[in-house]
Amino acid sequence: MFRRLFGRGQDAPRTEEEAQQEEQKIEQATEKSRRGLFGQISQLFAADDPITLEFWDDLEALLIQGDVGVETTQYLVSRTIDRVNRNGVKRIRDAKQMLRAEMVAVLQEHAAPRQIAAKPYVVLVTGVNGVGKTTLIAKLAHRYKTHGKSVMLAAADTFRAAATEQLEAWGQRAGVPVITRGQGADPGAVVYDAMDAALEQQVDILIIDTAGRLHAKTNLMKELTKLKQIISRKLEGAPHEVLLVIDATTGQNGVLQAKSFMQAADVTDVAITKMDGSAKGGIAFAIAQDIERPIRYIGTGEKMTDMAMFDSQAFVDSLLTE
Numbered sequence: 001m002f003r004r005l006f007g008r009g010q011d012a013p014r015t016e017e018e019a020q021q022e023e024q025k026i027e028q029a030t031e032k033s034r035r036g037l038f039g040q041i042s043q044l045f046a047a048d049d050p051i052t053l054e055f056w057d058d059l060e061a062l063l064i065q066g067d068v069g070v071e072t073t074q075y076l077v078s079r080t081i082d083r084v085n086r087n088g089v090k091r092i093r094d095a096k097q098m099l100r101a102e103m104v105a106v107l108q109e110h111a112a113p114r115q116i117a118a119k120p121y122v123v124l125v126t127g128v129n130g131v132g133k134t135t136l137i138a139k140l141a142h143r144y145k146t147h148g149k150s151v152m153l154a155a156a157d158t159f160r161a162a163a164t165e166q167l168e169a170w171g172q173r174a175g176v177p178v179i180t181r182g183q184g185a186d187p188g189a190v191v192y193d194a195m196d197a198a199l200e201q202q203v204d205i206l207i208i209d210t211a212g213r214l215h216a217k218t219n220l221m222k223e224l225t226k227l228k229q230i231i232s233r234k235l236e237g238a239p240h241e242v243l244l245v246i247d248a249t250t251g252q253n254g255v256l257q258a259k260s261f262m263q264a265a266d267v268t269d270v271a272i273t274k275m276d277g278s279a280k281g282g283i284a285f286a287i288a289q290d291i292e293r294p295i296r297y298i299g300t301g302e303k304m305t306d307m308a309m310f311d312s313q314a315f316v317d318s319l320l321t322e
């Protein structure tokens, strides 16, 4: 049984079982957020009192503390007030559904279904140091493979020592080939080789790992531009996905980093990692609002299976329980 074939901004059909498992993963990964600031927000809504201006102020303060970000908080609260007025809601308790609906709307504003139309479908993964790029690539490889796709990985992070070995180890675990030239090689040459191999072997998905040096940001952006050129010369329209990885534990700082990537790298999609280690679940709203790209994946742990398709409704349900 497949459900929500292209629903909720997702690219791949999920079985009923998979969707349920992923919802559970999201619920587990948001536990810290749910018990933290979002728990306080739930408490705020528990009152059976009339809605006052003070209530909206309190809500705003909690959302900002919950890492939703000032602008996004103001947007969210004003939309919730509008919805409350439209629906003639008078009591705090009844306003919770209104906030939940607007939270989902913010997350879904830029959601777009994505079809794997090209072969190879090329994914360039980017983001600053240590956010979880390589781990996410392993998770994606595993996921695509489980869905019957052939996958190839490219180790274009040739900068950090042992980066290639790390990807190779993941490749082995996931059972997918990894194209490498070792540490110190030209990342462009790795990408060149990988494109050739992926085209020749007709793999479905090619996922490219890149270096995330913070201290040399301009060079990093130049390198990304160069890699993209090499890719598109080999296959018109590729890369089909430029996936920006953001670490949830970095909060608003991560949003700022993301913005600088946006300017340089034509990011198409976002993944949020380490949600399980963070109480800053509110960051997802700031990302959706500021980056204006769909959040596709959420990292829920360190294992290959610890990920879920980002599901706006499930995410909001898990942060702010009914």
Ligand SMILES: Nc1nc2c(ncn2[C@@H]2O[C@H](COP(=O)(O)OP(=O)(O)OP(=O)(O)O)[C@@H](O)[C@H]2O)c(=O)[nH]1
Binding pocket: 127, 128, 129, 130, 131, 132, 133, 134, 135, 136, 157, 160, 163, 211, 212, 213, 273, 274, 275, 276, 277, 298, 299, 300, 301, 302, 306
């Ligand atoms: N708890 C948790 N840890 C994660 C998650 N994703 C990645 N990590 C951990 O974060 C650390 C960094 O992960 P990497 O995948 O190596 O990050 P990277 O972005 O490739 O790092 P560089 O290659 O150095 O830029 C590792 O210890 C991972 O196990 C996640 O979703 N949850």
Ligand SMILES: [Mg+2]
Binding pocket: 133, 134, 135, 157, 163, 209
């Ligand atoms: Mg890496």
